Amino acid sequence: IQLTQSPSSLSASVGDRVTITCRASQSVSDSLNWYQQKPGQAPKVVIYAASTVQRGVPSRISGSGSGTDFTLTINPLQPEDFATYFCQQSYSIPSTFGQGTRLE
Amino acid sequence: QVQLQQWGAGLLKPSETLSLTCAVHGESLSGQQWSWIRQTPAKGLEWIGEINPSGSTYYNPSLSGRVTISVDTSKNQLSLNLNSVTAADSAMYYCVKVSSTTWSPEYFHTWGQGTLVSVSS
Numbered sequence: 001i002q003l004t005q006s007p008s009s010l011s012a013s014v015g016d017r018v019t020i021t022c023r024a025s026q027s028v029s030d031s032l033n034w035y036q037q038k039p040g041q042a043p044k045v046v047i048y049a050a051s052t053v054q055r056g057v058p059s060r061i062s063g064s065g066s067g068t069d070f071t072l073t074i075n076p077l078q079p080e081d082f083a084t085y086f087c088q089q090s091y092s093i094p095s096t097f098g099q100g101t102r103l104e
Numbered sequence: 105q106v107q108l109q110q111w112g113a114g115l116l117k118p119s120e121t122l123s124l125t126c127a128v129h130g131e132s133l134s135g136q137q138w139s140w141i142r143q144t145p146a147k148g149l150e151w152i153g154e155i156n157p158s159g160s161t162y163y164n165p166s167l168s169g170r171v172t173i174s175v176d177t178s179k180n181q182l183s184l185n186l187n188s189v190t191a192a193d194s195a196m197y198y199c200v201k202v203s204s205t206t207w208s209p210e211y212f213h214t215w216g217q218g219t220l221v222s223v224s225s
Contacts, residue, residue: 029209033209033211033212035212042215042216044215048208049209090211091209094166095139098148099148
């Protein structure tokens with residue numbers, strides 16, 4: 001299953017509302033997760049099962065969607081949110097990732 | 105809280121075998137699901153494979169049977185072996201704990217710090 005994220009990069013400012021999209025080549029139901037990665041660090045899950053916020057992640061980060069179309073929203077954007085975000089599907093093996101969206 | 109500490113050779117020659125180990129701290133490896141994932145700037149994140157609580161393994165077909173994932177419950181460690189490496193296998197490799205429950209889809213819950221592997225003659 002191919003995952004296509006858009007945009008590939010996004011310029012934004014603190015306080016903005018930003019939305020990242022992930023489209024799957026076939027339905028993945030709600031088996032879609034989002035990860036945040038900062039330079040020099042491993043990825044960290046922020047959203048799982050399409051819309052569940054991982055414990056410890058601020059509520060300004062949210063996810064929605066099902067089937068083939070998903071979104072990650074950050075509102076309002078804070079300085080610590082500038083990072084690269086990846087979507088990932090766990091619906092079928094092999095698990096696959098989107099190419100990433102760099103938020104700068 | 106579980107922590108993953110990984111290590112292994114960082115520089116390999118073509119045709120050699122990549123071997124990485126991941127020690128699990130803070131909980132028992134048994135009864136959990138574990139994965140290996142690698143990352144390159146060019147190809148992004150690639151799932152290598154996983155081992156489930158019953159010991160069954162699943163691998164990415166793209167690795168063409170070169171990969172083996174195993175666990176040593178006595179040492180609470182997870183291992184990755186990838187044979188016949190080429191330059192295309194140069195990447196940052198991560199061991200990962202998988203959150204796998206009956207009520208929620210799987211996701212990659214906890215990641216190791218990563219091991220950078222370079223393959224060069």
